[in-house]
Amino acid sequence: MHHPDINLILATxxxxxxxxxxxxxxxxxxxxxxxxxxxIDETADIxxxxxxxxxx
Numbered sequence: 001m002h003h004p005d006i007n008l009i010l011a012t013x014x015x016x017x018x019x020x021x022x023x024x025x026x027x028x029x030x031x032x033x034x035x036x037x038x039x040i041d042e043t044a045d046i047x048x049x050x051x052x053x054x055x056x
Contacts, residue, residue: 001026010037 001009009028011021016023018030031037042045 010039012037
């Protein structure tokens with residue numbers, strides 16, 4: 001979490017992991033255990049990706 005190339009932390013898991021992310025000094029998004037994040041970047045085909053995400 002402290003590598004200089006990391007500019008955002010997306011933390012999933014238990015309270016300890018999320019707390020560590022929030023305490024890292026970097027911008028962080030924390031979600032609880034069982035909440036799987038989906039990251040869609042600027043190269044994605046939005047229509048296709050959103051369909052896949054909603055089917056899960």
